[in-house]
Structure formats: C-alpha cells, structure tokens
Amino acid sequence: MTYTTASGRRLPDRLDTPLKSAVLSWETLLVLVAIGIFIANSIASPYFLNAWSLSDMTFNFTEKALIALAMALVIITGEIDLSVASIIALASTLMGLVLNQFGAPTSVLVLVGILTGLACGAFNGWLVTGLKLPSIVVTIGTMSLFRGIAFIILGDQSYGGYPRDFAWFGQGYLWWVISFELVLFLVAAVIFYVLLHHTNFGRRVFAIGNNATAAQFSGVRVDRIKFVLFCLTGLMSGITAVLLTARLGSTRPSIAQGFELDVITMVVLGGVSILGGAGSIIGVVLAALIIGLVTFGLGLLNVPGIVMTIFTGTLLIIVIALPILWNMWKARRA
Amino acid sequence: MNLFKLLAATATVAVMIAAPAAAQDGTRIALVVKSLGNGFFDAANKGAQEAAEELGVEVIYTGPTAATAEAQIEVVNTLIAQQVDAIAISANDPDALVPVLQRAQERGIKVISWDSGVAPEGRQIHLNPSDVNLIGETIIKLAADYLPEGGDVAILSAASTATNQNAWIEAAKAAIPEKFPNINLVATVYGDDDSVKSTEEARGLISAYPDLKAIIAPTTVGVVAAAQVVTDQDLIGKINVTGLALPSEFKQFIDNGASQAVALWNPIDLGYSAVFLANALVEGEEAAPGASFSIGRVGEVTLDDTNSAAMAAPFQFDASNIEEFSKIY
Numbered sequence: 001m002t003y004t005t006a007s008g009r010r011l012p013d014r015l016d017t018p019l020k021s022a023v024l025s026w027e028t029l030l031v032l033v034a035i036g037i038f039i040a041n042s043i044a045s046p047y048f049l050n051a052w053s054l055s056d057m058t059f060n061f062t063e064k065a066l067i068a069l070a071m072a073l074v075i076i077t078g079e080i081d082l083s084v085a086s087i088i089a090l091a092s093t094l095m096g097l098v099l100n101q102f103g104a105p106t107s108v109l110v111l112v113g114i115l116t117g118l119a120c121g122a123f124n125g126w127l128v129t130g131l132k133l134p135s136i137v138v139t140i141g142t143m144s145l146f147r148g149i150a151f152i153i154l155g156d157q158s159y160g161g162y163p164r165d166f167a168w169f170g171q172g173y174l175w176w177v178i179s180f181e182l183v184l185f186l187v188a189a190v191i192f193y194v195l196l197h198h199t200n201f202g203r204r205v206f207a208i209g210n211n212a213t214a215a216q217f218s219g220v221r222v223d224r225i226k227f228v229l230f231c232l233t234g235l236m237s238g239i240t241a242v243l244l245t246a247r248l249g250s251t252r253p254s255i256a257q258g259f260e261l262d263v264i265t266m267v268v269l270g271g272v273s274i275l276g277g278a279g280s281i282i283g284v285v286l287a288a289l290i291i292g293l294v295t296f297g298l299g300l301l302n303v304p305g306i307v308m309t310i311f312t313g314t315l316l317i318i319v320i321a322l323p324i325l326w327n328m329w330k331a332r333r334a
Numbered sequence: 335m336n337l338f339k340l341l342a343a344t345a346t347v348a349v350m351i352a353a354p355a356a357a358q359d360g361t362r363i364a365l366v367v368k369s370l371g372n373g374f375f376d377a378a379n380k381g382a383q384e385a386a387e388e389l390g391v392e393v394i395y396t397g398p399t400a401a402t403a404e405a406q407i408e409v410v411n412t413l414i415a416q417q418v419d420a421i422a423i424s425a426n427d428p429d430a431l432v433p434v435l436q437r438a439q440e441r442g443i444k445v446i447s448w449d450s451g452v453a454p455e456g457r458q459i460h461l462n463p464s465d466v467n468l469i470g471e472t473i474i475k476l477a478a479d480y481l482p483e484g485g486d487v488a489i490l491s492a493a494s495t496a497t498n499q500n501a502w503i504e505a506a507k508a509a510i511p512e513k514f515p516n517i518n519l520v521a522t523v524y525g526d527d528d529s530v531k532s533t534e535e536a537r538g539l540i541s542a543y544p545d546l547k548a549i550i551a552p553t554t555v556g557v558v559a560a561a562q563v564v565t566d567q568d569l570i571g572k573i574n575v576t577g578l579a580l581p582s583e584f585k586q587f588i589d590n591g592a593s594q595a596v597a598l599w600n601p602i603d604l605g606y607s608a609v610f611l612a613n614a615l616v617e618g619e620e621a622a623p624g625a626s627f628s629i630g631r632v633g634e635v636t637l638d639d640t641n642s643a644a645m646a647a648p649f650q651f652d653a654s655n656i657e658e659f660s661k662i663y
Binding site: 045048060156171253258306 | 370371394395396397398399400402403404405407408409411412414415416417427428429430432433493494495500
C-alpha cells in the first residue's frame, strides 16, 4: 500500500487517502471471513475436512483466479477487460483445431493456447492505446468477436481427443492432492505480488490509476503500460484456456461462458477499487479463496446455487458500500 | 466494530444453513439437473422422490444456477466429496462432464445420465426420455398436422451445444423429405433456454420470414417465449407455435389459440425411472448391452449397444387434455 523512497520516506498510493485505513484492514477482514467460512463448513458438513475434498474445492476457483491476478492490474489502472472468457473460448478452439487438423503434440497445443491469448490481449491493448478507444467498449466488442470466431470455426460441434499428457495440465497432481493448477496459481500469485507491490512497474500502475494525466507528465509511458497489461490479461486467459480445456477434455464454443463476471467479482471483492488506483494481490487471492470456500461449502450441503449468487452479491455491495459508509461516519464525527 | 459484526453474521448464517448435517448410512442418489428453477426438472424431481419412497432410498435434487458444463462440474465435485452412492445426471455438455464423472466412478460412485446424455465413457447407462427419431418426427408432425397445404416452418432451439435438441433437429431434418414433403424448414435459431434471448430470436424469425406458418421450439423455455411473441404481435391464427412444452406453463397458449398442440414425454416418469436405474446399479446389477432393467410402474427398459435405453414415446397435449395435465406438471 505504501512505497518507501530512497530517502526512506513512505509515500501513500494517493494523496488524499480517506479509504486508506479501510483498505489496509480489508485483507485482515478477508482473512477473518475466510477462516469463519472454513470453520462453518467444517461444522456443517462431515465431508468438508478431507484432503481430497479440499483439493477438489481448489478447482472451483484456480482458473478464474489466474485471470483475476492480471485483471486486478488492469482495473487498478482504471481500465477493464470483459473479453477474457471469449479469449479462453477462442484459444481453446484453436488448440482443438491444430489438434484435429494437424495432430499437433501437447507442447504445440500449449503454445497455441498461450500465444492465442497473448495475441487477443495485444489486439485489445492496441485498440485501447493505439486507437484511444475506451476499454469497456473495446472489450465488449472483442467479447463477441473472439467467441464469434470460435462459433464460426466450431458451430455446434466440439473438439475432443486431447492426448493424455495434455489432460495432466487440468487434471494432474504434482504431489498427493496438490494439483498442478493450484501450484501454478500460487506461483503466479507470487509473481504478480512482486510485480505490483515491489517494482517500479507496479508503482506506475498505481500512478496511472490515480491520475493518468499526471502520470503521463511525470514521464510514465501510460499507453505502453496499459498495452502490456492487456497483453498480460490475454496471456493469463490463454494459460487458463489450456487448463480448462485439459480439465474438460473437450472444446465447445460456449466454454467458459460467464467467466468474466466471476473474475471481476473476485477482483472487486479483493478490495481493488473499481475506479482504479488502489488494490492488492493478497486481497484478490483471498477473495478467490473465499468464493471457492463458499461455493464448495454450500455445494456440500446441496444448497441451491442461487443462494451462492445472493451471498456474493451481498458481499460485493458491502465491499463497495463499506468504504463509503466509513467516510460518512468519519465526516459526521469530524 | 463493523468487521466483527460482519464476521459473526456470516458465521451464524452459514451454521444456520448448515444445521441438519451428519454422515448418512442409507443409499443416497443424486439427481443432477442442467439448471435449477426449470419446471421440467422440478417435475422430474417429483417422480424421483416418488421412486425414492418406493425404494427406500434418499434422492438429493441438485444442479447449478447457470446451465453450463463448468458449473455442473462444481456440483459433481461436491457430490463426490459427499460420497453419494449414485449420480443420475442430465448433462449440459456430453464431453466436458466425462473427466469428472470418470473420477466419480473411480471413487466407487455409479453414474447414469438421463434426458441429456454423457458420452459412453463417462457413464454406465443413459436413459433417453424417448427415441431421438421419434421425437424428431413428432416435432415436425405437430406442425404438419395443422398445415395441410404445407409451408415455411422454423425451429427455435435451446443452446447450440445442447445435446438432445441437436439430435432431435437432425432427426427432424431427416424425416422431412420423406414424410412431410410440403414442409419447408427455413431456419434454425438458438435461444439458449433464456427467455429474453428466445424472445428476440422468435421476433427475428417473424420479421425475417414473412411467410412463416409455424415456429417449432423443442424446448420448454423457447416454446413459451415464441407463443408469447405470437400473442403479443397479434399473429394468432397466422403462426402456429408448437414443440415441446410443459402443460402447466403452456396451457394459456393452447387456450388462446397461439398453439394447436404441443408434446412432451412425462418428466415425472423420467425422474422416476432414472432413480430406479441408478438404484439397480447400486444394488449390484451390471450394465451391459442387452441387459434389462425394471423401472417400476413405468415398465422395463433394455440397453442397446451403447448402454442406452429409451423410456417411452412423446405424449401430445391439445385443447382436449391440456386442462387435466396442466394440473400435474
């Protein structure tokens, strides 16, 4: 949240920080909520505290959370990327295409998935920074475009027959119940944590989110950073496409439908300001964990999914309302 | 402190929701549907509970909120964790559910699919509500019966990836040239089993094909949307809406003339039969081509080469019997 300069002074994210105290405690709150839900789940279901159950639970959120890491950075700069789920669909479809047309080996499949994601991200980035279009409009457009291409290629067909070693990416375990997906997510989380909170690049991301014009005049290459961030989101979507396709063992153009909203939910619940300028990777990771715990916990009790949507909806409103109420309360006291 | 209040409230709510939980001994069969809040599946659950009572087993009725394969996999994961004895699933995707259902089988859970099937490697038995060819023919016949002169018809389907709808439409297309030569199928559009999308697609059909005589919607959501559009646009008598519909949801459109007749198999019987089949597997019966299974009051089914079985032929509802059946489901 703060940055120590060479002279040892600590600089806050933004000059007026009415939210600072609230945001600082947000991660603590998330940890407490996560522990609370964990305990509640353990009491409520005799099947929850089981290594395999907990391992199965992680599959509920790891893929979406991978994208959420990159999405957090995009949202901190004040932009948004709604096309991530469609990037998954296109990347998955192209992987299926090269497999079925050319019998490509696993290494090529993975490469195709990741590069497709990167290319889609670069395309988004170019439209936003090169043509100066608003990202929400651009990515609503590419959301239809990317999935549309997948539909043109596949129609109502599906691709299957993925090789066994490819399936490992989505179904394999590195050690006992520790899945490859989970380890990949944890590694990515550490990388993104360092990138956002301990590099100049990360400082610039915050600077852009707080005041892009001021950042520009301070020598930050705003467009270049935004372009990189859209590429990064595309890249993470490509990686997720590999994981999800491997887990499902098949591709349909409707794959990952609606993922973008779940990803954004994780980011916002993680305490990232939807207006940009503030947020943390730890918050996003915790939010992903909470969503996974709640979905799985309610699932174990066979509670209809709609209760889950009500829960996350309420939580989201609280996230947005809490800082505002906090400010009103402080203003009244002053 | 706000924070602790919130935490306390969250924990309390979670514990309250969770109150009656303990590991169970009896046979538990999970009836997994494409999505909750669908009248068809609620009716299937009615039959399933009836079978549960007859057999002395517990049936867990569950499914995702959104009709996607990914959400259904999450549900199956929680059922594996609960160590249920059998899963009877109507799948959102025939292929994507296979890995998770194979994992369920590896952990000793019997898996059958019903209504919308799973690829053979993901399940032990598939129960079709009816025969694909028979349904395909029936949906065209429903339109053709009221079009002695023939004419343009269009299909409003569910999702473009829906297993069963696609199979029926293929069978319908195959039946047209031979049995209904004067019926001209002009378009197939997809409403994704979403009321709003289905309404838009129905409007699109009406404006794109001015000579349209009938809209065939082989989905309970689409058929209501189409009939509503026809009613709203004062096209009753000009365009006949037909397809597969739940009598209780659709009665008003038979009454107002937007539709002459619709058909459906009995979802109550389907849920009932699915539970019987799942229970037979739990009790140690083997699923193999040619094997026969009792499905209680509905009768008996025999597995074909792919371990699939057909329950019964679709049943037609028109002005003469809609009143009676709308009270049932």
